[in-house]
Amino acid sequence: MIREIALSTLLLAGLAVLTTQKLRAFQQQPAAPPRPASSHEVNPDGSITFRYRDGSAKKVSVATDAAFQPLPMTRSDDGIWTVTTPPLPPSIYGYTLNVDGVPELDPRNLNVRHNLESPASEVTVPAQPPAPWELTDIPHGVVARHVFTTHVAKNLPQNQSAYFVYTPPGYDPRHHGGYPVLYLLHGFSDAEDGWTAVGRAHLMLDSMIDSGKAVPMIVVMPLGYGNFNFLMKGGFANWDNASVVDDNTTLFGQMLETEVMPAIERDYNTAKGRENRAIAGLSMGGLESLTVGLNHTDQFAWIAAFSSAVQHEDFDQHIPGIDAKKADLRLLWVACGVEDHLIDHNRAFVSWARSKNLPVTAIETPGEHTWLVWRNNLLHVVPLLFRK
Numbered sequence: 001m002i003r004e005i006a007l008s009t010l011l012l013a014g015l016a017v018l019t020t021q022k023l024r025a026f027q028q029q030p031a032a033p034p035r036p037a038s039s040h041e042v043n044p045d046g047s048i049t050f051r052y053r054d055g056s057a058k059k060v061s062v063a064t065d066a067a068f069q070p071l072p073m074t075r076s077d078d079g080i081w082t083v084t085t086p087p088l089p090p091s092i093y094g095y096t097l098n099v100d101g102v103p104e105l106d107p108r109n110l111n112v113r114h115n116l117e118s119p120a121s122e123v124t125v126p127a128q129p130p131a132p133w134e135l136t137d138i139p140h141g142v143v144a145r146h147v148f149t150t151h152v153a154k155n156l157p158q159n160q161s162a163y164f165v166y167t168p169p170g171y172d173p174r175h176h177g178g179y180p181v182l183y184l185l186h187g188f189s190d191a192e193d194g195w196t197a198v199g200r201a202h203l204m205l206d207s208m209i210d211s212g213k214a215v216p217m218i219v220v221m222p223l224g225y226g227n228f229n230f231l232m233k234g235g236f237a238n239w240d241n242a243s244v245v246d247d248n249t250t251l252f253g254q255m256l257e258t259e260v261m262p263a264i265e266r267d268y269n270t271a272k273g274r275e276n277r278a279i280a281g282l283s284m285g286g287l288e289s290l291t292v293g294l295n296h297t298d299q300f301a302w303i304a305a306f307s308s309a310v311q312h313e314d315f316d317q318h319i320p321g322i323d324a325k326k327a328d329l330r331l332l333w334v335a336c337g338v339e340d341h342l343i344d345h346n347r348a349f350v351s352w353a354r355s356k357n358l359p360v361t362a363i364e365t366p367g368e369h370t371w372l373v374w375r376n377n378l379l380h381v382v383p384l385l386f387r388k
Contacts, residue, residue, distance in 0.1 A: 154229070297326070
């Protein structure tokens with residue numbers, strides 16, 4: 001018994017020594033640097049503080065929708081880079097970090113803006129009361145995605161294209177007379193979810209319909225590439241080639257007219273006649289809206305375009321023989337931000353439209369080629385549509 005107790009005592013003493021040694025070793029290890037409280041923080045005045053930890057980086061900046069130039073960040077002694085923007089108006093802002101010349105998403109922000117060429121992290125400066133693009137306690141419509149085999153568009157994987165359809169709150173497939181339809185087109189490098197995932201068009205429509213500012217309508221948002229290689233091979237450089245731009249625009253128009261529109265009128269309770277159809281879009285979608293709409297005024301009485309990519313400006317070739325009286329447009333609404341690189345081209349289009357006696361409404365707003373401008377455009381044009 002005495003020998004057993006002695007052995008136990010020795011074992012316990014050994015364990016105590018090992019534990020003490022491990023504790024000292026642990027205490028001698030350098031403490032892990034604390035993580036920043038948040039990589040992006042909206043302050044009470046509407047400014048945003050951005051933080052990024054990288055003690056080895058030499059230069060870090062953040063580019064946002066809110067500023068024309070990237071904002072340089074300052075490194076503190078603990079290796080955290082920080083910058084705070086000026087107070088910003090309520091909106092949804094995209095941003096990317098640039099670390100020693102390499103663009104990066106915010107690794108600590110799971111809200112990512114979808115884009116086929118240049119995704120971005122997102123942060124919302126909320127409004128009070130909530131802005132139309134924010135989720136609120138009102139009736140909501142339904143957004144459904146449809147995939148179809150196209151026999152017109154080129155170079156899509158397995159010839160599969162797609163479109164989203166928004167139906168308003170309380171949509172009734174047997175509603176007498178049907179619902180008017182807005183065809184809403186995205187810009188270059190976005191996909192068919194551009195207006196919902198990034199633009200929040202469905203929430204804005206919910207808000208406008210709920211407040212009585214807009215009539216209940218169906219909104220169709222198709223994938224906007226007539227030739228998918230226009231995006232996938234060459235990227236933005238393709239905009240320098242007028243024939244490549246024309247090919248994409250022409251094929252998209254044919255796909256819309258012969259495949260998408262017939263499917264919508266077959267599957268949804270749509271109101272008949274050109275007075276119940278509108279087409280609108282941003283950037284590439286603005287070019288497509290103007291080209292398709294003005295070449296098919298028998299189909300569309302309402303046309304709107306935001307920051308349109310009309311830089312090649314040969315309007316008589318692309319929209320030949322337009323007759324203002326025969327076109328009988330209810331609306332031709334052309335908007336662009338004054339800091340947008342496309343502002344002069346849009347002004348040229350407006351001058352051409354006026355020379356043809358078309359009833360063009362020209363809108364110029366502050367802003368660049370960003371979603372801050374396009375959300376605002378949609379909020380202003382949708383209440384004008386389908387009014388008697």
